Amino acid sequence: MKAIVFHDRGIVQETEVPVPALRPGHAMVRVQAAGLCHTDIEVLHGRYGKGVFPLVPGHEYAGVVELVADDVSGIRPGDRVVIDPNITCGQCPQCRKGLTNLCAHLKAYGVTENGGFAQFSVVDARHLHHIGQLPFDLAALAEPLACVMNGLGAAGVLGQSGLPQSALVIGAGPIGLLLANSLRTIGVARVAVADRNDNRLAMVQAFGFEPFAAGSDALRQEQQAFDFVADATGVVAVVEGMIQYVADGGAALIFGVCPPDSRASFAPFELFRRQIRLAGSHSLNRNIPQALDLLTRDLTISKLVTHRLPLAEMVPFFTKGGDPTTMKVQFVAAAAG
Template sequence: MKAIQFTAKGEARLADLAIGDLPAGHALIRVKASGLCHTDIDVLHARYGDGAFPLVPGHEYAGVVEAIAADVTGPGIGARVAVDPNLPCGACPSCRKGLTNLCRDLKAYGVSHNGGFAEYSLVRADQLHGIGAMPFPLAALAEPLACVVNGLESAGLHSGSPRPREALVIGAGPIGLLLALCLKAEGVRNVTVADINESRLAFAADLGLCGIVSGSVELAANRRSYDFVADATGIASVVEGMIDLVADGGTALFFGVCAPDARISVAPFEIFRRQLKLAGSHSLNRNIPDALAILEKDDGRIARLVSHRLTLDEVLPFFTKKPTDPATMKVQFVAD
């Protein structure tokens, strides 16, 4: 089969690989759509995971079940499915508490096991979720959307909980816009997206979101105005500045991935006196069904986040060269 393979730190190639035997409990998936995430770039450069080379990347994918092991009872051959990539141990303290995303020995397809940037993928059958007639490129957004759902739950925005009136997402990239659209879909009245790139803000406006320029006088005038603020940039200075934008009694969500050695300065008295809530979020936590339920109701706006539907050959350069076109959102490998 044709696949993108990381052969060593910083080295990616297009390869012809054997599919391999079908282990017990597994299904063979014919990949129909697989999304590129910045985590894939971190995996390539050994900044995330165990540096398990050689490796087929890709943890955001959907496809069709081509074969199943003899002991698998479902889903059956021909089923259209999305993949939950996380493989927790199930036994550590975090797993026993239901925080499988914080597993001490967390593995994942596309990180420690071969993933979705290939024509076929061997996946544990219990990691598969039916998608019905949902288009594969939309279904491949279930994994990043599940990360968003986990983040909102971590911030206390559970189903049925009171919704903030004013929300701000800093960063108008694909994950920031997915977070903003999810807030909209979950009933938040006013959702604003901040970014330094005005073409991205124009796209956000086209999606029905309010836009504001990061670092502008206008944004500074809104200090302490947002009930909920989320960072989707992973830039420490931006994260530090978002605390001043949170309204008294509000919540700040640390969603973007800052460098492990980055540090910010926050006044403990301010958190105490203004009764602020600071929430962190890592990966997804068995949230694929929740994400699929949101995608089922998509009116086309979430689907528009997929800006590129490419062959494996065409996707390969995106692993090694940062896109310069601000119109680039979610890049996917999409099979015929």
């Protein structure tokens, strides 16, 4: 079968590889759509995970069940499914507390185990979720959207503290717009998005969000105006500055991935005096069902996918620099629908 393979750090090619063998408890999925995430590029360069090579990347994918092992129930050939990529031990203190995304022995399809940038993927059947008639390219957004759901939960947006009336997302990339879409879908009345790039701000406006140019006078006038503020840039200076936009009693979420060795500076007194909650979020925590529910409620999220390509045309996107007109890039099989 054809697959994209990370042969070693920084080396990626489309390669012919054997079809993976079916194992007990597993199902073979014919991949129909797989999304490229910035994490995939970090994995390629050995900056995320354990640097396991060779590796078939791809942790955002959906497809059709081709075969199931004899001991699998609840999943049948022909089922349309999406994959929860996180593989957890279930035994460590974090898993026992329900924080499976923080598993001490966390593995993941596309990160430590072969993933979805291939014609076939063998997956533990417990990691498959039925998608009904949801289009495969939309279903492949369930994994990043599940990460968003985990983040909103960590910040208390989905908890007992009450739904915010206003929200600001800083960063209008794919994950920032997924955050904004999710906030609007769950009922936040005012959703604004800030970015420094005009092309991305045009997309913000096309989605119907309130656009702000980063660093503009208009944005500076919005200090303490938002009940919830999320960073989706991974830029330390942005993280440091986002507190100024949080209203008293509000919450801020660090969602973007800053470099591991970076440090941010806050005024602890301001967090104390204005009773601001500061939260972090990593990956997804069994949030695929929540994400699928949101996807069925807002099909416009599919507009985030700007490139649907055959496998052979995906390779350059792992190595070239970012293009602000490019949002979500997906491998889509010819027969996908």
